[in-house]
Amino acid sequence: MKNLQVNGERLWDTIMETAKFGGTEKGGVCRLTLSDTDRQVRDWLARECESAGCTVSIDEMGSIFARRPGKVDTLPPIAIGSHLDTQPTGGKFDGIAGVLSGLEVLRTLNEAGHTTSAPLELIDWTNEEGSRFTPPMLASGVFSGVFEHDFAYASEDRDGKKFEAELARIGYRGERKCPDHKLGAYFELHIEQGPVLEKEGILIGAVTGMQGQKWYEITVTGQDAHAGTTPMPARHDAMVACARMVESIQAIALNHAPLAVATVGHVVVKPNSRNVVPGSVFFTVDLRHPDEDVLLQIDRELREMVDATARDSGVEARLVNNWNVTPMEFDRECINHVRSAAEKLGYSHRDIISGAGHDAVYVARVAPTGMIFIPCENGISHNELENTKPEFIAAGASVLLHAILACDEARNKTTR
Ligand code: GLV
Ligand code: MN
Ligand code: MN
Numbered sequence: 160m161k162n163l164q165v166n167g168e169r170l171w172d173t174i175m176e177t178a179k180f181g182g183t184e185k186g187g188v189c190r191l192t193l194s195d196t197d198r199q200v201r202d203w204l205a206r207e208c209e210s211a212g213c214t215v216s217i218d219e220m221g222s223i224f225a226r227r228p229g230k231v232d233t234l235p236p237i238a239i240g241s242h243l244d245t246q247p248t249g250g251k252f253d254g255i256a257g258v259l260s261g262l263e264v265l266r267t268l269n270e271a272g273h274t275t276s277a278p279l280e281l282i283d284w285t286n287e288e289g290s291r292f293t294p295p296m297l298a299s300g301v302f303s304g305v306f307e308h309d310f311a312y313a314s315e316d317r318d319g320k321k322f323e324a325e326l327a328r329i330g331y332r333g334e335r336k337c338p339d340h341k342l343g344a345y346f347e348l349h350i351e352q353g354p355v356l357e358k359e360g361i362l363i364g365a366v367t368g369m370q371g372q373k374w375y376e377i378t379v380t381g382q383d384a385h386a387g388t389t390p391m392p393a394r395h396d397a398m399v400a401c402a403r404m405v406e407s408i409q410a411i412a413l414n415h416a417p418l419a420v421a422t423v424g425h426v427v428v429k430p431n432s433r434n435v436v437p438g439s440v441f442f443t444v445d446l447r448h449p450d451e452d453v454l455l456q457i458d459r460e461l462r463e464m465v466d467a468t469a470r471d472s473g474v475e476a477r478l479v480n481n482w483n484v485t486p487m488e489f490d491r492e493c494i495n496h497v498r499s500a501a502e503k504l505g506y507s508h509r510d511i512i513s514g515a516g517h518d519a520v521y522v523a524r525v526a527p528t529g530m531i532f533i534p535c536e537n538g539i540s541h542n543e544l545e546n547t548k549p550e551f552i553a554a555g556a557s558v559l560l561h562a563i564l565a566c567d568e569a570r571n572k573t574t575r
Contacts, residue, residue: 163271164504165560167553170263174552177203177243177259178251187543188251192244192286193221193322198329200243204258204283211265213281217333220298220311221285221326224335227265229278229567235343237275237566238526239264239559240282240299240518246290250545252535252552257348258283260556267560276571277343279563284518285331291316294374294482299518302338303525342526344493344566347519348555349530350547354538355511362554363501364511364532365494369520370418370449373458374482376441377404377465381474383430383438398428398437400472407464408444414460415453420514421446449486449512487520493529493566500561506554515540529562531555 180200181190190196201223205215208225215225226236241257261281268275284302289295292314300306312323326332351357356364381395405423412421422445429439444461448454462478469476494510501508511532513520519530533555536546 160271160273160564163267163560165260165263165267165553165556167549167556169266170259170552170556171549173259173262174251174255177255181245183248183543185543187545188245188249189247190243190245190249191247191291192288193291193325193329193331195329197244198331201283201331204243204262207262208265208281211262211269213265216335217331218335218337218339219308219333220301220337221331221333222298222302222337223283225281227268227279228274230274230276232278234277234570235341236278236280237563237570238280238282238342238345239347239563240284240345240522241347241349242284242287242518244286244288246288246541248541248543249288250540250542252350252545252547253352253540254287254349256350256533256547256552256555260348260552260559263556264560264563275564275567277567280342285326286322287518292322295516296518296521297322298337299521303521305521305524308337338525342522343570345519345522345526345528346493346559346562346566347517347530348559349515349517349532350535350540350545351511351532351538352515352535352540356509356532356534357536357538359509360507361509362506362533362551363497363508363558365497365501365508366489366513366530366532367494367510368486368488369484369513369517370447371451371454371486372482372484372516373446373454373480375444375446375461376479376481377444378477379404379440379469379474380476381438382436384436386434386436389436394436395438395473396436397440397474400468400474400476401426401440401442403468403472404465405442407468408461411457411460411464412446415448415457418450419446419448419453419457447514451485484516484520487523489519489523489529490527492569493527493562496562496565496569497529497531497558499565500558503561504554504557506558531558531562
């Protein structure tokens with residue numbers, strides 16, 4: 160097993176094959192969670208996993224579990240996972256590289272005729288992106304006890320369609336309870352989605368943890384009014400107030416540079432008519448920082464700014480903080496398995512903190528967890544142009560393979 164490597168060409172071809180489900184003209188992927196294209200890629204994955212000798216099952220959150228038997232089948236499985244859903248203008252690799260590297264690890268082990276002591280489990284988590292249904296990492300969150308089952312089922316998309324109904328519609332409201340089993344360990348490979356590895360010419364990131372994150376929904380209420388007859392001083396323009404807030408949000412983040420990042424990514428203006436002064440604006444804020452104290456300080460500044468801007472603009476504003484993740488650290492042994500695997504295979508590596516959210520963050524609450532990052536082109540992600548190189552994914556997947564084998568060996572020693 161010492162120098163076993165995955166088949167990089169097969170892995171790349173597999174990624175390109177799945178990119179057809181929801182493929183866009185610009186070469187990206189639009190595969191919103193629980194859409195028809197999500198069903199297609201799930202059906203494809205289930206078939207491939209069965210062909211690789213796995214038993215496939217679905218839990219009540221729609222997550223897919225493909226189990227490869229171990230020598231000691233009573234041991235909790237060592238899991239590999241990520242997600243196959245994408246942003247509306249997503250790329251071919253975010254999440255997908257992780258699931259398909261896991262599949263490639265299983266295929267490679269099959270060819271090598273190697274059976275691990277613990278069973279292996281490949282997981283496709285439902286709704287990692289949080290683009291269609293809020294919050295993100297919904298299924299891994301229920302699996303890890305962060306969210307209630309009913310809370311997840313009640314989540315609605317912008318058209319009022321419920322998560323539960325959409326699961327049933329695509330045939331993925333599974334029988335298995337969520338959760339109904341423990342994981343012995345969990346590993347996730349992901350493109351970095353940032354510029355660090357590429358800039359430094361390093362192949363593998365051993366992810367040590369993730370920065371904290373807060374989501375807000377802000378509703379600004381003014382007054383609908385005639386665009387031709389309402390004098391400027393008499394207006395209660397919700398859009399103008401929103402624009403001032405967006406500027407200030409950027410200023411607050413810049414004030415905590417270089418680590419703070421804040422994004423207003425979704426705005427709904429009402430009535431959205433060109434000759435009506437907007438009476439209402441709804442917008443979202445995504446705020447992140449690796450230090451919880453700074454995150455809380457920014458939270459205070461944000462709330463004060465929203466109140467003051469609303470007052471000065473003659474409108475009302477309501478801020479709801481609807482999702483939080485505190486900064487976290489991954490399991491030391493799992494991080495070491497990743498570092499050692501990269502070392503053994505002769506790949507350059509460095510420790511790195513994740514700027515993006517991942518299912519691994521929630522799974523880390525219930526199982527020892529580690530993550531592997533690989534470089535992506537110009538650090539671009541959540542974009543149809545997202546790209547990486549076949550040799551980067553192959554290297555990452557081989558690191559994944561050896562991290563799993565080392566973890567299996569270490570756990571086998573301690574459980575004997
Ligand atoms: C996940 O896609 C994130 O927004 O970090
Ligand atoms: Mn992702
Ligand atoms: Mn993403």
